[in-house]
Amino acid sequence: MQYPEPIARLIASYMNLPGIGQKTATRLAFYTIEMKDEVVTEFAKSLLSAKRDLSFCHICGNLTEEDPCSICRDKTRDQGTILVVEEAKDVMALEKVREYHGLYHVLHGVLSPMEGTGPEDINLASLISRLHNETVKEVIIATNATTEGEATAMYLSRLIKPAGIKVTRLAHGLSVGSDIEYADEVTLLKAVEGRREL
Numbered sequence: 519m520q521y522p523e524p525i526a527r528l529i530a531s532y533m534n535l536p537g538i539g540q541k542t543a544t545r546l547a548f549y550t551i552e553m554k555d556e557v558v559t560e561f562a563k564s565l566l567s568a569k570r571d572l573s574f575c576h577i578c579g580n581l582t583e584e585d586p587c588s589i590c591r592d593k594t595r596d597q598g599t600i601l602v603v604e605e606a607k608d609v610m611a612l613e614k615v616r617e618y619h620g621l622y623h624v625l626h627g628v629l630s631p632m633e634g635t636g637p638e639d640i641n642l643a644s645l646i647s648r649l650h651n652e653t654v655k656e657v658i659i660a661t662n663a664t665t666e667g668e669a670t671a672m673y674l675s676r677l678i679k680p681a682g683i684k685v686t687r688l689a690h691g692l693s694v695g696s697d698i699e700y701a702d703e704v705t706l707l708k709a710v711e712g713r714r715e716l
């Protein structure tokens with residue numbers, strides 16, 4: 519039996535989400551139909567608002583309601599340090615620690631020859647242009663401790679060091695393969711404090 523068109527569309531929409539297969543999507547779709555009207559309306563509004571009202575900061579690539587983002591606008595932050603992360607959610611994880619007061623740069627990915635992701639496919643050109651600003655003294659690379667994350671760190675280091683800028687890598691209390699977004703605050707704090715020069 520074919521599902522009616524509206525539910526088939528809803529199932530297809532859920533299947534666009536990562537880790538959601540046909541079975542889960544079907545369960546979620548039928549669950550959604552059972553939900554109260556106002557709950558569904560709120561859900562739909564929050565989806566649209568998250569997409570419409572947020573954009574990426576043109577300076578650092580962080581997710582923001584206002585461009586430039588509040589971190590880039592904050593002149594009390596240490597303008598001499600840029601911490602490089604893979605995803606915007608890593609910025610939020612590190613900001614929770616409250617011990618880092620410099621700036622950020624979000625790559626929106628990592629280099630991955632296996633998946634055909636090269637330097638031009640990530641938010642790298644804008645990082646290099648930020649480094650031409652003389653105030654930057656240190657770049658802290660906080661890509662995840664995966665093969666791609668390490669390779670990206672090495673690539674960045676080779677690219678940036680010749681400009682006379684100190685390049686450091688987060689210390690790994692973070693275990694291999696672990697993601698910054700899942701690390702607890704104490705681990706992250708130690709990782710920032712114990713960063714080593716590349």
Ligand SMILES: [Zn+2]
Nearest residue numbers: 575578587590
């Ligand atoms: Zn920004």
